[in-house]
Amino acid sequence: MAADGQEIEALVALMARLPGLGPRSARRAVLHLLKKRRQLMEPLAEALRNAAESVRECSLCGNLTAADPCALCRNPARATGEICVVEDVGGLWAMERTGGFRGRYHVLGGLLSALDRIGPEELRLPRLLARVSGEDVREVILALPATVDGQTTAHYIADLLSGSGAAVTTLAQGVPMGGDLDYLDDGTITAALRARRRL
Amino acid sequence: MAADGQEIEALVALMARLPGLGPRSARRAVLHLLKKRRQLMEPLAEALRNAAESVRECSLCGNLTAADPCALCRNPARATGEICVVEDVGGLWAMERTGGFRGRYHVLGGLLSALDRIGPEELRLPRLLARVSGEDVREVILALPATVDGQTTAHYIADLLSGSGAAVTTLAQGVPMGGDLDYLDDGTITAALRARRRL
Structure with a gap:
């Protein structure tokens, strides 16, 4: 980095803190931004300021939104x-991209984790319970990661909602689309075998 | 992406235009920014605005700088x-990081390219010639990429400066540090063989 260019150095340092960008790609991004000042750099500064000011959490489901409740909860x-x-x-966005789910969401804001000392009170769990009691909820579909913390959280929620009358289901585990057995981990293969179905 | 969140979508679309970020990593980056609003998102918006306003090209060497001439040209x-x-x-920054060069720079702003129709008038070449005549320049070191365009440009500059009295040199080509012959292209091995030296 050049000896002056305090402004550039500050910008590179901030960009390098984004996930997926290291110092090298942060420098490349900053050079690109300085080349595209009107088309990219100034609009990006403006979009960041706008989003930082206006985006908040939906008080019902925890989705990020500029209008509370969010468009999904209002629809x-x-x-x-x-x-x-x-x-x-991120999980909500991934589900929405599939277009396969037409109901509403509940964003936990994390997973139970003994290691990271995240207990039920750190998550949006009381609000989930209130929604399941208050709204006319038939089914709660758990779309949580297939990790130890994800599965611990799933079982905790199933217990929590056991008296609510709503069915609690979870995403199927198995071989991903296009998945080659040779490249899959043992846990996935075992789960797929256990959940095998008749053709 | 959620149905509302116009602010978020606009931000993701702009982030995805940065080199090295695709739509997926842009979404991850935006979620990270929204989590670190005070510590990262607002400072980044501010740093972008600052740099977009204050950073310009050094009128002598073409370096990016907030003060013209740049600190390297002033020193x-x-x-x-x-x-x-x-x-x-980017090339200037890479050279500066090595700490191995203590002179001044000249940023061409591109390379001669028949394919992309970039001729000498598109580059900062007249200014280079003026500097070599005007300043007390003993040596012009060409640190250009080892590509066809890079080498074409190098030879053009060597011709341009042939009557100036300054020596024109170029970075050595050869096996990179830690380079395994088995993974190197033929051109590099041939160049390294031709430039072999006595141990």
């Missing part, structure tokens, strides 16, 4: 009696 | 009589 067509529980907004 | 200790010619500011 009456989404009142299907199904709530999909996800770890974070 | 009298850098008046070593050596000018290192680089394609772009």
Whole structure:
């Protein structure tokens, strides 16, 4: 980095803190931004400021939104009696991209973790319980990661909702689309074998 | 992506235009930014705005700088009589990181390219010639990429400066540090063989 260019160094240091960007790619990104000042750099600064000011959590489901409640919670067509529980907004976005789920969501904001000392009170669990009691919920679909913490959280939620009358289901585990057995881990193969179905 | 979240979608779309970030990593970056609003998102918006406003090209060497001439051109200790010619500011930064060069720079702003129709008038070449005539320059070191365009540009500059009295040199080509012959291309091995030296 050049000896002056305090502004550039500060910018590179901040960019390098984004996930997926190291110092090298942060420098490349900053050079690209400085070349595309009007088309990219200034709009990006503006979009960051806008989003930082206006985006908040939906008070119902925890989704990120500029209008509370979020568009998904406001949409009456989404009142299907199904709530999909996800770890974070990234999970919600991934589900929405599939277009396969037409109900509402509940964003936990994390997973139970003994190691990271995250207990039920750190997650959006009381609100889930309130929604399942208050709204007309038939089914709670757990779309949580297939990790130890994800599965611990799934079982905790199943217990929590056992008296609620809503069915608690979870995403199927198995061989991913296009998955080659040779490249899959043993746990996935074992789970897929156990959940095998008749053709 | 959620149905509302216009602010978020606009931000993701802009982030995805950075080199090294695709749609997926742009979404991850935006979620990370929204989690670190005070510590990262707002400072980044501010740093982008600052740099977009204040950073310009050094009128002498073409380096990016908030103060013209840049700190390298202002520093009298850098008046070593050596000018290192680089394609772009990324090349300048890479040279500076090594700490091995103590002279000044000249940023071409590109390479001659018949394919992309980039001729001498598109590059910072007249200014290089003026500097070599005007300043007390003993040596012009060409640190250009080892590509067809890089080498074409190098030979063009060597011709351009042939009457100037300054020596024109170029970075050595050869086996990179830690390079395994088995993984090197034939061109590099041939160049390293031709430039072999006595131990």
